[in-house]
Each structure stands twice: as structure tokens, then as C-alpha cells.
Amino acid sequence: MLRSEKIRLYLTVFLVGIAVMIVELLGTRIIAPFYGASLYVWSALISVTMLALAGGYFIGGYWADQAKKSHLSLVIACVALCIFLIPWITRPVLLVTDSFELQLGAFLSALILFSPCLVFLGMVSPMAIRLSSLVLEEVGTSAGTVYGISTLGSVIGTLFLGFYLFPRVGSYQILIGLGVVLLILSGITIFYEREKSKTYIFFLSIIFITAVAIGILGLTNVHRNSSIHSGGHSFKILSTQESLYGWVRVIDEPEKDLRLLATDSSIIGAASIHNGQNRLAYQNIVPLLPLLAKHAIKHALLIGQGAGHMATVLKSQYGIMVDTLEINPAVAQAATDYFDFMPTGKTIIGDARYKIRHLKGAYDLIIHDCFTGGAEPEYLLTVEALNQLRSLLSEQGMFVLNFVAFAEGGKNSALASVAKTIDQVFPYQTVFISEPSKDFNDFIFLATINNFINLNKKSLHSIQKAWLKQRLFTIDKAKGIILTDNFHPLAYLQTKKANYYRSTLIGWLGTNLLIR
Template sequence: MHHLSVNSLERAGLYFTVFLTGAAVMIVELLGTRIIAPFYGASLYVWSSLISVTMIALALGYFIGGYWADRVKQTRLAFIIASAALCILIIPWLTRFVLLATDPLGLRVGAFMSALVLFSPSLTLLGMVGPFAIKLSTLTLEGVGTSVGSIYAASTLGGVAGTLFLGFYLFPRIGSYEILMDLSMALLLLAIAVAFYERKRLRFALIFLPIILGILGINLSLQTIRSDRHVSEIYSGGEFFKILSERESLYGWVRVMDQPARDLRLLTVDASVIGAASISHGENRLAYQDIVQLIPALVPHMKRALLLGQGAGHMAITLKDRYQINTDTLEINPAVAEVATRYFGFMPTGKRIVGDARYEIRRLKGSYDLIIHDCFTGGSEPAYLLTVEALEELRSLLSDQGILLLNFVAFSDEGKNTALASVAKTIAQVFPQQLVFISEPGKDFNDFVFLAANHSINLNTSALRLKQVAWLERRQLAVDKGQGMLLTDDFYPLEQLQLRKAQYYRHTLISWLGANILVR
């Protein structure tokens, strides 16, 4: 560009450009976790990968952009922005291929490499915008500090706006792929506006107008199917699966699928199974719940229960049918709450609460005779729900004879697994009494059911039959608490401690379902 000065209107246009591209950076970064999570899980490793890739790409973009800006006679902002838009546009079409290609690399390396391949090209190009804008806005050496500060301030404010707009408005209403295409279209429109500023005018506009119209057409077609896809059959992992429902939610990709050969209906969120029932009769097929259904017999006259992590809702149904216990359910994901009713026949027997447990339990009023803490799956775990502080909040909701039941997935390592021992040690910090049961004896990888209370828990003095007592005693496990660490709101490294578990679970799930079924 051959301007000797930058007037107020042109400067405002530059600030607006970096504001929008700053917003685009954050939108791409946050959407990246939503796109990769259904395959690799919404774990700390996926978040770390996306943040690292974003920082690497921006650093590279700043360097390349600065180097190029100093060596060209005419600015190329329109070209850079349009190239970023096209890189964003192809992400949905590359995702399946890239995720399947990186799967052999394992959880951590695979998540990082898939993020690098899918998102670094567009983020690098968006990072190049800042140096060009600084070059255009800096006329004299005396003004360089103000220009640089203003440009990066505008970009940062754009990132804030993009984050809030995405999280508070777009995510609850629009699918990730649609947001990417809308973002691509917005950037192409911005590129055309910048091209006019750079005196390329009509020629540049005519090149990208068909692309914009094409994106608009794809968006219109996607809007008719985004809420809940139709039933489809998929051959994966050597067997046929019937996908009854799949949808994107605020907390992951929710699927309901049938495996007719096993008479099995599954409820999954991302790469984790949170509910299972027979197709023919609808009864629960998760083994650890066989232990759960015996626990009310330990304390007579239970009337009220709280279930954290509703899943398919089988535990609440069992408590009502067998013991006439009314159960309040607390589920963070509205989509899970909905499909539990639609596909698993769950009907609330108490209050149905949708929200985050740490927030909602502070608003509840006790007392509960039984609290079932079942938020820990084979995939990523909300470790902040298993700290001393969280357990103290739950203890305050228990009646005098109440019991806390907590399900935890881990390796046993003969009762010396660090993660398992940490859970036991943390529970012991809050409750004086504790028992631990293993779901399937003989298996190292298992569901572990913790019972905790302020009073003694004696199997032999309960209403259980002798055969049921013997069945539970065979599953009782001694956990070495000395191998663990105390989990607090200040320090809860459970995800790192459970890395081997997460990798094994994911490998098992892919061996069973096949990698194809986990890719959107």
C-alpha cells in the first residue's frame, strides 16, 4: 500500500480487523477441543494440546508475519485473512482422516498431533495479521509503542469477545462444524473488505463470492440435521451398530447406539460409556450397579437419595422399584438427561436437577439417607468432585445414618494403585468409616465402589441375606491408603495419576466399538 499517512477511519478499520481475527483465534482454539474430544476424550491432555498448538502457531505467525511485512512493498492482509478462512473451512472435511491417522500414536501424542495438523495452519495465518497491522499503523518511530500496544489490545479484546460469544451464545445453539463454516464466511467477507482497502477491489471479491455462497448453502443444509441425526447403521469393530441418536452438547458428543448382536443399548459421551441396558428388556448391564442395588439394605428405612451423575438413570429406577426410595438426580449434561428418558425409559422419582455438581450441591437441602457419587467414567474425570472440600459438602447433606457411595474406575494393582489409594485416603479424611468393593473379582481393571459413613458399616447386621453378604465379602478389597495422596481443591492430580487407566480404557473401547464409530 502506498499511503503516507493513516487517517482515523483507516486506523479504526485496522483495529476492527485485528479485533475480529483475535476473536477468530479463540473460537478456533475452543472449537478444537470440541472436535477432538469425541475421539480422544475431553481430558487435560486435549486441552493442553490445543493451548500448546495455539501458542506455537501464534508465535510462528508473529515471526513470519513480521518478517514478511518488512519485505513487501504492498500489504497482503486480504490474502492472509482469506487463506486463514479457507484453512478453517477445510477442517471439518479433514477431521475424520486426521483423527484416524493419529490414533496409533496414543492418547497424548495423538491428541497433540491431530491438533497440530488441523488447527495450526489457520492459527498461524491469523497470527500473521498483527505484524502487518502494526506495520500499517506505525508511521514514525515515536509512535511505535502506542501502535503496538493498541493493536495487541484490540486483538486481546477480540479474543475475550470471541470466547464469551462462543461460550454463552453459539455453543448452546449451533454445532461446531457450523460455527467453523460461519467463521470462515465471516473472515472471507472481512478479506473482501480489506481488499477494497488495499485497492484490489472487484477482482478479489469475485474470486471469493462463489465460496461464500457455497458455505451459506452448506450451513442451511446442516441446520436441518444438527439437532438429532436420523437412525443410521454403522459397521465398526467387526459388528453392526444402529445409531439411534447423536448430538453435540455443551459437555460432549452424546450418542445412543444399539448393538443388536449383544442385545445391548449404549449411552456414550465422547469416548466414554455412561449407560448400558439390554435392548429387549431395558435392564441395566453395568456390573458395578449390582453392588449399588444392595446398599440400601445396609440401613433400614431409607427414604431419600441423591444421585450425582444420572447417566441412563438405572440406579434411580432400581431404588424406587426395590426400596421405594425417591431419588433426586443431578446431571451436568442436559442432552444426557433428555436421552435417558427418551431411550432408556427413565422417569424422575424426585427432583431432576441439571447443572454442575459443585455448584448445585451448595443449593441443596438435606438430609439424604443415601448419596450416590457416580461421575467418574472410563474417560476423563471431573477430579474437582473428589476433593476433601467436595466430600465435606456432600457429608453435610447426609442424614445421621446416611451413606455415601462412590464409584471409581481404576486399576487395582493389588490395592496399591496410587489413584485408588488417593481416593481412599481422601475419603478417610472426611469420613471415619469406609468399605471398598471391587465390581468384578479377578480383573485388575475394574469399577471400585466405596462406601463411606459417619457410623460403622456392618454387612452382617444388615437386612441382607447370607448369600448376599457372602457375595459382597468376596468383593471386598483392602486399599493401602499409604500409597495415596490427599486430594484437595488446591491440588488434585488425579488425571495424571489415571493416565494409564485412560489409555487402557480408550484402547478397550476402540477394540470393541472400532475407531470409526468414535469419529463424528
């Protein structure tokens, strides 16, 4: 093989390596709005990728040995066609797999949506090895070079996608762009393939035309209507933005005077449309927090800003300056644009575990509200993470954490694990349930360093005291484990919760709002 032909072949392998990682990483962005971005979804995508590539290696190796011609251009064209089909089949595939539980549904969705193009991508490397090996003695060198270049392409693809494309371009546009690049690559490859028959060129042309048509129609069909009727409810999508951390939507349900802030499959903010008042029940405890504190609260930190209602209440009622820490800039922007949130302290954008290392206390109040109905960032609720937060808290300060789980009479293992972990860092802990009549609930943990929470303080009215005491909740901590950076299996412990939350959300909002 001529040196120029080898370079062309290695460039093909390099681009295929890029394509593999783009498809794998985009997979989570496409499935997450329906199944969440939990460890289960990532495990499903990685497993499907490895399985499909393994199948492609076997098929490609067999084809390379048996076929008289390479047909590499055909394989690459088939990849493009499969990629162009993904935006079209995503909705029906997710609807079909919805009848399964979270783990199996996520796996089957990934298998159906992404394995066809990944199998074809896997076929390229063994075919390239066969083409680049003139004699038996060169097979080892050729195989090492091909897989090395392919892996390098995967690295470049990962960095390019994560650092450059994701913040600037939508997932489906990236997919379609990738398909276009592969179609061009297929067209270039056919001119270097020898002994091309008319039948082969005709068949390849049909695939080309079909892929181009599907790609163009798919690109024009990316955006959905803003008004949706589902399950007897009428919704209006005010804003949709794809961010580094998933889809952020602002949704109105006029019949209920309700405005929602959603990220993927989680509701993280709710307000009345006409007056902007908070509609999330668990946040009703926030106005009482300064009354429960031993000393006056002057400076607070809110981790997980959401729609910003908690920070607004603390400022408007008590004049407390609240610094907000939000990982998703799209959420922070939506809170300002659609929920009239005005920062009262520093606005910090970034991952909490990184940002809190650079904050300086002392805060009189820290509210930790990152645990929603969807996927949970377990690493934010380990002994190590809580110790970092304690270091930012004043000696008389209060730590507050919201956690979603089933009550199960206080014997829920996830709930017990949270309580047991907090015990490792804070000597005093009081737990409230948001809505005592329900099993599925928000639980609010109040923890301090030096003293118990006093529910009989004179600063509380009798109605407020009764309201709080009615919501006191006892947890059997023996059912839990201590969560650490080394071992924090909350995703496993919360499987039942994740399935219930998702089914409830679908029953309310319908699939149209969760599938693009």
C-alpha cells in the same frame, strides 16, 4: 492513514481476535469425542494455539517489513480456507494420530488441525501494526492499540461462543460460519488495498472459489449415517446431540441386545434393548445398599444420573425418593427419551460443586457416580468436595462412590488416593470390586460416619452375603495422596487407565462412532 482506514483496520483486528478464541475453544469440542476432554486435551490446544500464534507473529512481522504491499486480504482468505478444511481432515488426522498415546496423540491432532489457520491469524496483528504506523514515533501506540483491540475481540469471542453459540449451534456449523465471515472480510479488505495487480486478484479469486466450494460441501457433509458397521459389529445411532459438555449419543448394538448412552469417549449407561434392564456390572450393588444401611433409607441423592438406572431401582424396589444431579441436560433428556427414566425426586441440572452448596439435607444415601472411563472431574473428589457432601448426609447415612481404575493388587496410586481422601472425611470405609476376575474395574466405596458396614446383617440373604464378601477389596493407602482443591493430580495418576479405556472403546465401537 485516514481515520476511517484505521477504524477499518482495527475492526479487522477485532474480528481476528474473535476468530482465534473460537478456533481454540472449538478445538476441544472436535477432539474430545476421540481423546476425551481431559487436562491433556486442553493443554495440547492451548500449547498449539500459543505456538501457532508465535509463529504467525514472526512471519507476519517479517512479511510486513519486506513486502511492498500488505496482502492482508490474502492472509485472511487463507485463514478461511484452512478453517473450511478442518471438517474434511478431522477424521483422517485423528485416525493417523490414534497410534500414539493420549498426550502425544491429542497434541499432534491439535497441531495438524488448527495450527495452519492460527498461524495465518497470528500474522494479522504485526501486519496491522505496520499499516497503522506512519512514523517511528507511532509504533508503540499502534502496537498497543492493535494488541489491545485483538485481546478485546478474544474476550468477546469467548463469551459469545460459550454463552450464546455453543448451546444453539453445532461445532462444525460455527466453524463454517466463521470461515464465511472471514471470506467476506477478505473481500472487503481487498478493495482498500492499493496497487492491486491482476495476478494477485486472480490468485485471491482462486482461493475464494476453493474456500467457498469446500465450505459448502463441508456443511452438507456434517451429519453422518445413522447405521454403522465396525469391527464385526453393527451399530445404530439413535440420537446424537452436541451439548455444552460434549457429544451425547445413544447407540444400539442389536446383536447384543445392547443400548448405550455415551458422552464423548465414555460409556455412562447401558441397558437391554428389549426390556431396559441395566447392563453395567458395577450397578448390581445398588439393590443391596438399603439392606446394608443401619436405618431405613427414605431420601437419596444421585450425583451423575447417567441413564438413571440406579434411581429407578431404588424407587421400584424400596420406594426411595431419589433426587438426581446431572451436569449435562442432554444426558438427562436422553435418559428420559431412550431409557424410560422417570424422575422420582427433584431433577437438578448443573455442576455438582455449585449445586450441592444450595442443597439442603439430610439425605440417607448419597451416590457419587461421576467418574467414568473418560476424563474425570477431579474437583469433585477432593477433601473439600467430600466435606460438602458429608454436610448433606444424615448421621446414620451412607456415602457411595464409584471409581474406575486398575486394581494392581490394591497398590494402584489413583485408587489409593481416593481411599485416602475419603478417610479424611468419613471414619469408616469399605471397598468392593465390581468384577473380581478383572484388573481393570469399577470400585465401589461405601463410607459412613458412625459405623462400619455390616455384611452379616439378617436383612441379607446368604447368597447376597457371599456375593458381597467375594468382592471385598483391600487398598494399600500408603500408595496414595490426599486430594485437595489445591492439588488433585488424578488426570496424571490415571493416564494408564485413560489410554487403556480409549483403546478398548475403539476396539469395540470402532473409530466411526467416535469421530464425526
